[in-house]
Amino acid sequence: GNSVTQMEGPVTLSEEAFLTINCTYTATGYPSLFWYVQYPGEGLQLLLKATKADDKGSNKGFEATYRKETTSFHLEKGSVQVSDSAVYFCALSDSGGGADGLTFGKGTHLIIQP
Amino acid sequence: GAVVSQHPSWVICKSGTSVKIECRSLDFQATTMFWYRQFPKQSLMLMATSNEGSKATYEQGVEKDKFLINHASLTLSTLTVTSAHPEDSSFYICSGAGPGHEQYFGPGTRLTVT
Numbered sequence: 001g002n003s004v005t006q007m008e009g010p011v012t013l014s015e016e017a018f019l020t021i022n023c024t025y026t027a028t029g030y031p032s033l034f035w036y037v038q039y040p041g042e043g044l045q046l047l048l049k050a051t052k053a054d055d056k057g058s059n060k061g062f063e064a065t066y067r068k069e070t071t072s073f074h075l076e077k078g079s080v081q082v083s084d085s086a087v088y089f090c091a092l093s094d095s096g097g098g099a100d101g102l103t104f105g106k107g108t109h110l111i112i113q114p
Numbered sequence: 115g116a117v118v119s120q121h122p123s124w125v126i127c128k129s130g131t132s133v134k135i136e137c138r139s140l141d142f143q144a145t146t147m148f149w150y151r152q153f154p155k156q157s158l159m160l161m162a163t164s165n166e167g168s169k170a171t172y173e174q175g176v177e178k179d180k181f182l183i184n185h186a187s188l189t190l191s192t193l194t195v196t197s198a199h200p201e202d203s204s205f206y207i208c209s210g211a212g213p214g215h216e217q218y219f220g221p222g223t224r225l226t227v228t
Contacts, residue, residue, distance in 0.1 A: 004157070036219075043118060043207070043219035044158075089157070099215060101148045101160035101173075 002027045006090045006105035013080055014113050021075040021108050023064075023090035031092040033057075033066050033073040034102065038087045047075075047088070085112045116142045116212045120220035127198055127227055135193045135223045137208035143188035144210030148217065149181075152205040164191055198227045 006023040013019060025033065032051045036044040048057030053068035062077045073090060090105040117140040127133045137147060145166050150158040162178075164170040164185035172178045180202075182194040191210075195202055203226050209217040 041221065043221040044209075045219070046216060095215075099146065099211070101150075101163055102158075102217065103160070104150075104157040106155065106157040 002103040004105035009109035012111045016079045019077040019080045023073045034091040036089040080112050082112045116218040118218045118220040120223050124224045132196045137191045139189045139210040142212040146211040147191040148209045150207045200227045203227045
């Protein structure tokens with residue numbers, strides 16, 4: 001079956017530091033890949049996605065590239081802000097994300113210190 | 115973006131009783147809704163997929179007689195935990211598939227069974 005593995009947290013960084021959160025996956029076929037973010041007290045929000053190999057998803061300064069050869073979808077940001085503090089989930093779907101349920105990683109709690 | 119609400123946000127019930135959780139899409143019609151369960155420091159696990167007007171499809175290992183799902187309209191799905199026991203205590207999250215097939219998540223409901 002499908003599975004997603006992401007780095008355990010919490011990850012604590014200083015403001016303006018470079019961020020990488022690793023995510024690798026196991027799936028049959030060609031899944032779509034997602035990063036979701038959850039701020040305290042709120043529901044998960046889609047941060048970015050990629051639907052095929054070598055696609056790069058980007059949003060709010062975050063980027064992730066769909067690497068089929070390494071089955072990875074690492075999340076990066078060049079300069080983090082305190083407001084980026086949240087829990088980040090890597091996920092995959094056999095479809096575009098609407099027709100099928102998502103398989104999630106455990107989540108990575110990111111803490112940005114001023 | 116599209117908004118999904120859940121009610122209640124937190125519920126405590128006694129062992130052996132049933133509890134109903136509502137999931138509403140506030141500003142879009144969701145032909146498909148998903149129910150997930152999240153244990154502390156664990157990933158979200160898909161429980162079931164429901165399509166408006168038809169029976170829900172449950173994931174392997176999820177007891178359909180225990181977790182009753184109803185999706186009577188395009189904006190409302192309910193999850194009823196029947197004869198709840200302490201091991202059912204968890205965080206339950208719903209999502210709705212909106213236009214463009216993106217999933218929009220509710221803020222979750224914390225169930226505590228005493």
